[in-house]
Amino acid sequence: MTAASTEAPAFHRVVVAVDGPSGSGKSSVSRAAAEQLGFDFLDTGAAYRALTWLGLERGIDLDDADAVAALLPEFEATYRIALRPAERWVYVAGTDVTEAIRTTELSRRVSAVARVPRVREALNRTFRRVLAEGDAPGAIAEGRDVTTVVAPDAAVRILLTADESVRIERRAAERAGEDRVAVAASVSQRDAADRRVVDFIEPAPGVRVLDSTRLDVRQTIGAMVELIRERCGLDAAGTDEKES
Incomplete structure (x- = not known):
């Protein structure tokens, strides 16, 4: 994926938006x-993380919206991310930042970058273009605002949710060794911040809710795949049944 910021054409393949x-x-x-369906996978949050990394690398004040926005030309010219779900790599400014953008410290800083309107507008254009392109029969995009702002006209829009207590346990399991109280506070703070821009309680019209509170990971994946196939008329190979 490259990060040119031209306006996106209409989607000509199956696009699934997950928030x-x-x-x-x-x-x-x-x-x-996405891997089961043979689709591309777009992690939109990685772009905000990579831009945050670039800002820290360049030594700018991330609370300075103008300074952050000034990074966009370099970012858009050098940002690369794997779209095949089996691959995991992210590059910006010629540097492999795959691991660097997942650190706890960077995670604390990304919100300052993500709330800059010019940044969101530029990256949303990039996301739409990427979703419209590609050789795979479809693409799943995941991240904040994907169902309502990035791809409101996606063939399938899914709100994946779970009870807060379950989400805290899952996050704590991912962060082995980190204090559970700190993890719980982090999840609660993120929820509070998210509520300012997106409603996870009342989904937008046309958005399907997938509640994973009582499902394990494998069951949740199966439920998502089945929902996508059902809504798009796809066969087990991820192709349109009318074309197969």
Whole structure:
């Protein structure tokens, strides 16, 4: 994926948009579902993380919206991310930042970058273009605002959610060794911040809710794949049954 910021054409393949609160498992579940269906997988949050990394690398004040926005030309010219779900790599400014963008410290800083309107507008254009392109029969995009802002006209829009207590346990399991109280506070704070921009309680019209509270990861993946196949008329290979 390259990061040119031209306006996106209409979608000419199956596009699935997945949103959900922190700890709902939307990244891992969406990636696995894309792999089963033979679709591309777009982790939109990685772009915000990579831009945050670039800002820290350049030594700018991330609370300075103008300074953050000034990074966009370099970012858009150098950002690369794997779209095949079996691959995991992210590059920016010629540097492999796959692991660097997942650190706890960077996670604390990304919200300052993500709330800059010019950044969101530029990256949303990039996301739409990427979703419209590609050789795979479809693409699953996961991240904040994907169902309502990035791809409101996606063939399938899913809100993946779970009870807060379950999401805290899942996040704690991912962060082995980190204090559970700190994890719980992190999830609660993220929920509070998210509620300012997206409603995870009342989904937008046309958005299907997938509640994974009582499902394990494998069951949740299966439920997502089945929902996509049902809504899009896909066969087991991920192709349109009318064309197969």
